[in-house]
Amino acid sequence: MTEKSKILIVDDKKENILALELTIIDHGQGLPVEIFTATSGPQALKLTLHHDFALILLDVQMPEMDGFELAEFLRVKKNTQQIPIIFLSAVYSSEYYIMKGFESGAVDFLTKPINPNILLNKIQTFTQLDQQNKVLEQQRQRIEKHNRSLKQINKKLHDQQCTLKENIESLRVLATVFESGDGIMITNADSKIIQVNAAFQDITGYSSHEVIGKNPRILNSNRQSNMFMEHMWVQVLKKGSWSGEVWDKHKDGHLYPKHMIITAVKNTKGLTTEYVSIFSDTTKRNRAEQEIKKLAFYDTLTSLPNRRLLMDRLGVDLLASARCNHYGAVLFLDMDKFKSLNDTLGHDFGDLLLIEVANRIKFCVREEDTAARLGGDEFIILINNIEGTKSAVSHKTALIAEKVRSSLSAPYLLRGIKYLSSPSIGVSLYHDNNVSSFDLLKQADLAMYQAKEAGRNCVRFFDPTMQLEVESRASLENDLALAVLNKQFNLYYQVQLNSEQQPIGAEALIRWNQPLRGEVSPTDFIPIAEASLLILDIGDWVLETACQQLQLWSKNEQTSHLTLAVNVSVKQFQQANFVKKITDILLRFNVDASLLKLELTESIMVENISLGIAKMHDLKAIGVSLSLDDFGTGYSSLSYLNQLPMDQIKIDKSFVRDISSDKHSEMMVKAIIDIAKIFDICVIAEGVETEAQLSLLKQLGCKEFQGFYFSKPVPIEQFESLLTC
Ligand code: C2E
Ligand code: MG
Ligand code: MG
Numbered sequence: 001m002t003e004k005s006k007i008l009i010v011d012d013k014k015e016n017i018l019a020l021e022l023t024i025i026d027h028g029q030g031l032p033v034e035i036f037t038a039t040s041g042p043q044a045l046k047l048t049l050h051h052d053f054a055l056i057l058l059d060v061q062m063p064e065m066d067g068f069e070l071a072e073f074l075r076v077k078k079n080t081q082q083i084p085i086i087f088l089s090a091v092y093s094s095e096y097y098i099m100k101g102f103e104s105g106a107v108d109f110l111t112k113p114i115n116p117n118i119l120l121n122k123i124q125t126f127t128q129l130d131q132q133n134k135v136l137e138q139q140r141q142r143i144e145k146h147n148r149s150l151k152q153i154n155k156k157l158h159d160q161q162c163t164l165k166e167n168i169e170s171l172r173v174l175a176t177v178f179e180s181g182d183g184i185m186i187t188n189a190d191s192k193i194i195q196v197n198a199a200f201q202d203i204t205g206y207s208s209h210e211v212i213g214k215n216p217r218i219l220n221s222n223r224q225s226n227m228f229m230e231h232m233w234v235q236v237l238k239k240g241s242w243s244g245e246v247w248d249k250h251k252d253g254h255l256y257p258k259h260m261i262i263t264a265v266k267n268t269k270g271l272t273t274e275y276v277s278i279f280s281d282t283t284k285r286n287r288a289e290q291e292i293k294k295l296a297f298y299d300t301l302t303s304l305p306n307r308r309l310l311m312d313r314l315g316v317d318l319l320a321s322a323r324c325n326h327y328g329a330v331l332f333l334d335m336d337k338f339k340s341l342n343d344t345l346g347h348d349f350g351d352l353l354l355i356e357v358a359n360r361i362k363f364c365v366r367e368e369d370t371a372a373r374l375g376g377d378e379f380i381i382l383i384n385n386i387e388g389t390k391s392a393v394s395h396k397t398a399l400i401a402e403k404v405r406s407s408l409s410a411p412y413l414l415r416g417i418k419y420l421s422s423p424s425i426g427v428s429l430y431h432d433n434n435v436s437s438f439d440l441l442k443q444a445d446l447a448m449y450q451a452k453e454a455g456r457n458c459v460r461f462f463d464p465t466m467q468l469e470v471e472s473r474a475s476l477e478n479d480l481a482l483a484v485l486n487k488q489f490n491l492y493y494q495v496q497l498n499s500e501q502q503p504i505g506a507e508a509l510i511r512w513n514q515p516l517r518g519e520v521s522p523t524d525f526i527p528i529a530e531a532s533l534l535i536l537d538i539g540d541w542v543l544e545t546a547c548q549q550l551q552l553w554s555k556n557e558q559t560s561h562l563t564l565a566v567n568v569s570v571k572q573f574q575q576a577n578f579v580k581k582i583t584d585i586l587l588r589f590n591v592d593a594s595l596l597k598l599e600l601t602e603s604i605m606v607e608n609i610s611l612g613i614a615k616m617h618d619l620k621a622i623g624v625s626l627s628l629d630d631f632g633t634g635y636s637s638l639s640y641l642n643q644l645p646m647d648q649i650k651i652d653k654s655f656v657r658d659i660s661s662d663k664h665s666e667m668m669v670k671a672i673i674d675i676a677k678i679f680d681i682c683v684i685a686e687g688v689e690t691e692a693q694l695s696l697l698k699q700l701g702c703k704e705f706q707g708f709y710f711s712k713p714v715p716i717e718q719f720e721s722l723l724t725c
Helices: 014-027 041-050 067-076 095-103 116-178 198-204 226-239 283-297 307-324 338-345 347-364 390-409 437-453 464-486 522-532 534-554 570-574 578-588 609-621 637-643 653-658 663-678 691-699 716-724
Strands: 005-010 033-038 055-059 085-089 106-111 183-188 193-196 241-249 255-266 272-281 327-335 370-375 378-386 412-414 417-419 423-430 459-461 489-498 503-514 518-520 563-567 596-600 625-631 648-651 682-685 704-706
Touching (some): 005 014, 005 041, 014 033, 055 067, 085 095, 095 106, 183 198, 198 272, 255 283, 283 307, 307 327, 307 370, 307 378, 307 437, 327 390, 338 347, 347 370, 390 459, 390 522, 464 503, 464 522, 464 534, 503 522, 503 534, 570 578, 578 596, 648 653, 648 663
Parallel strands (some): 423 459, 563 596, 596 625, 625 648
Antiparallel strands (some): 183 272, 327 378, 327 423, 370 378, 503 518
């Protein structure tokens, strides 16, 4: 419902106002009007401030401000300039004033006395207009209101669209992340798998339909301890996440390492709703790390350790050698005339040679040694933990160096081309950690240059005395090999007697008369023969000669009861066919096995004790007797004595030598004799030189003797003449 139209009557005469009001009320029944009145211009202006008038009926002639002036004012003000004004006048009814009235904004000019019909007609017209305006205004306002809410809806829609876009964007990012290289597995709070991505399948081998609804235990390799798993879940529950490396089992059964992050997803109430595991197979990364390590520490061409790793290991070996009081050796190798191979056949061939050199070196050394390539054609071999005296160590090292030299000097076949090359090798030994790694390499390098100067393809030691020792040993070994060929040995016999001082047999002792050196002591050449395996030929010769002698003695009544003791070295004893060899020889010479006594030393116990004992039993089975030589000088002999099927123990000459002067030696000899008695083993004392030693030994219970006191080892003729004395 529209409100009534407001009509303002302005007249300085109240009676005029009243008359107009009555006219409107009386004649204008039903008009939706509300009448306001003002008796002056300023009063009228004031009313316009608070009301919107549909029509102003304005008297022209008024004191203070006439109708024209008021109309002027109303036309100027924005809220009043549209109000229709009808001038009412009796005096100013001429054309001029009417025109003035229109100019000042009037819509009509009624002259008094006012015809009520005309007035009402006019009022009706303007009231209708006002009413229509009001309806229009209401409609406009409604439209405006709609517009405003439309605008708001629009804005809301726009905002929602933006959020939607952002959500879509972040979903797209999440989807990309979800399907990125890392495996993702989402489980619900009950540990049931609810979602996995494509990478999960790649890494685990399981497709999503195979695992959805299952417990992640399906991936478990059981490589982690229960404690580890418990700790992991405690972390997830306490801190909300855990990360680390675990081993899982692929569908095909192989185990693989993976790096995993488990995160607990919580709802607004703080309750865990899901667990998200993100993981990556670290096999490749571990492999890459190894590859990096390989690149950093190994030579790419030969795959041997490089200088860096070598120096590292040398540092460790130096400390270890000092701790264990062992020696170590550095071999510096340089291939002879390598440059000319590179220049003539090209670097490809040079590389092929270096690869082959590296392979041959690896073949020559033990697993625990280090073969490294320094660069170019320079190689280093690090031999650690060499036991023995300085002289023994230099000999062992010389043997290894020689093995390497000879292996690297053998012809090479490079892409079908036969190529000859050789190395020059410099050797430097270390002990006590008294030389730095750097100086050791320098020493070996210097020695290598000496090898080059000596004509290449040879080995030189940095230490000149060592070099001399190695050389003299090498020359002795050379002569020994010739001695085997030329049969330069003799067998001497040293008598063995019982307590009645009657000969019961002899020990056969080898003698070597070298044309240039003269007599060489067995203590000098037997160790060299043992190291070079020449001992096998020498040993065979001794056994044959001894058996031949036993055969000869068997034919003579005076000698047929004599036993002959033969020294057997470890290498001989270790031969697989040793027992058969003895059997064959005994058969060949038709010798009574009980007359042959094999002297073994405790060193045969070093390698395989049970095998050694078994072999001794085999020897006993064929009838030969066994004697344990140099007893007391070796290992913890007494403890295993009862296990060995020995017939005799030989008390070492070192105890016998000191027996009369040193109480300790006397006690030792007594203990040996007492224990041997318990085990029912005979005892013979060797190295008896004096009457005093003999009587003391007899007092202590020793029943058999050997030594210079009776006779030195002598040739057979001399020995036999001894028997007749
Ligand atoms: P061995 O088997 O302990 O031999 C005893 C050594 O003591 C012999 O030295 C002998 O001459 C020496 N000897 C004997 N009585 C006395 C004495 O009263 N005083 C002193 N000071 N020495 C005495 P030889 O002949 O020089 O032999 C040394 C070692 O060489 C032997 O020690 C043995 O281990 C080894 N040997 C000798 N001949 C052979 C052999 O044919 N084969 C093997 N494998 N080794 C042998
Ligand atoms: Mg002996
Ligand atoms: Mg001995």
